[in-house]
Amino acid sequence: MSRLRVDRLTAHGVLGACLEVEQGACSAIHGPSGSGKTLLLRAIADLDEADGEVWLDEAPRSTFSGPGWRRQVMYLAAESHWWEQTVGPHAVNWRTDDLDALGFDRDVLGWDIERLSSGERQRLALARALAHEPSALLLDEPTANLDAANTGRVERVIADWREAGGGCVLWVSHDPAQRIRVAGRQYHLFNGSLSPDDAD
């Protein structure tokens, strides 16, 4: 049950961004390459220094510690990174339901990270993030390397997660059809400036 509100966030590549995602809702962000989509998500997750404030429900980010905030408002990078040899050691508290829904067998935990395709890594990164039970997800092109079937799986897992816990999602996507499928409100980012689509 969480609501995310970004208030005049300014960082490297981001100019006074304002946006709001209601609890259980999903907003989409689109914009040309290099317009600052990744920088915006990183600034919201407090991975880069930024001015302005971000609110989770009624609590401003400044009342959280850095790690405490990122555990709640979780950023999923476009390219996932792993630090152990196999999937298993990363899989602390992973939910088998998520693995099933993302199209993996139980033996995925024994797989070698090096031998995963980028699409497999991307789907596993979602399982890894959901295991931390965040309140909000910041998704950076989460289906960029996926075929239609796996894109559908990821969209379904995220929709189910929103419905079950009331978490909110900010979803960066290049695909207009996907944005319409998954998101309510849409934002457009151009040269670091964010504006709602309906205001155009």
Add this chain to the structure above:
Amino acid sequence: MQTDTLIALSPLDLGLAASLVLALAALSWQLRLGIGRRMLVAALRSTLQLLLLGLVLKGLFNSASPWLVAALATVMLGVAGYEVMARQRYRLRGAWGYGAGTLSMFLSSFSITLLALLTVLQPVPWYAPQYAIPLLGMLLGNTMNGIAVALDSLTRQTLEKRHQIEARLALGYTATEAIEHIRRDALRAGLIPIVNSMTTAGIVSLPGMMTGQILAGSPPMEAAKYQLLILFLIAAGTGLGSVAAVMIASQRLFDVRSRLRRERLSPHLHAPGHG
């Protein structure tokens, strides 16, 4: 000191040993190993530095002034700190580039030298330069190597694995948790030399200090005990120093919000290492 068994070395004796280095340099030139010049420069440097040290110590032993001992110790620390910084491929920007290594060497080498002087050796006065300076030199030299290797490993791996660190931060790991595996590797790298030399001491290698003492006429058992003392002190000093350096430097790699601040590392073009 049994001066009667001490075989004094004549310039000719040293010249003989030096000619071996010259021969090696000639061989290097012949085989185009490209190390001859550096070898000669290093041999020349060590000759000048050690003779100078001999002179300085001779004067120091006669005066035994605590201020002179402190001054020499400060110079030694300053040079060691510079050496640690110069050996890093990537170093912290600003004062911490010099400070992280120097502060941790100060903390470890000086405190352990003090401890050894006050509780184990107990010379009178406790700062007697015959004991204080060689002991500090031995500790500084070894902690310097350990700290340089540990810091170089820490900063290099932080840059190489920055995406892993940020992936962990994004999952809500604290700075300490996010850099834990890199810290561990850095400490291990710094401590391997001293662990290796303790492991093989007396079997494969006769440690330099013990060799020198035996050649200078000390009874082997006494030499062995002194060597043990030194090995333990060095192990403790290198360990403490490396831990301190890695803690200080890894602290500086993150800010108050536990963000990775890789812009605080700058490449240093003249350091040895991978290109």
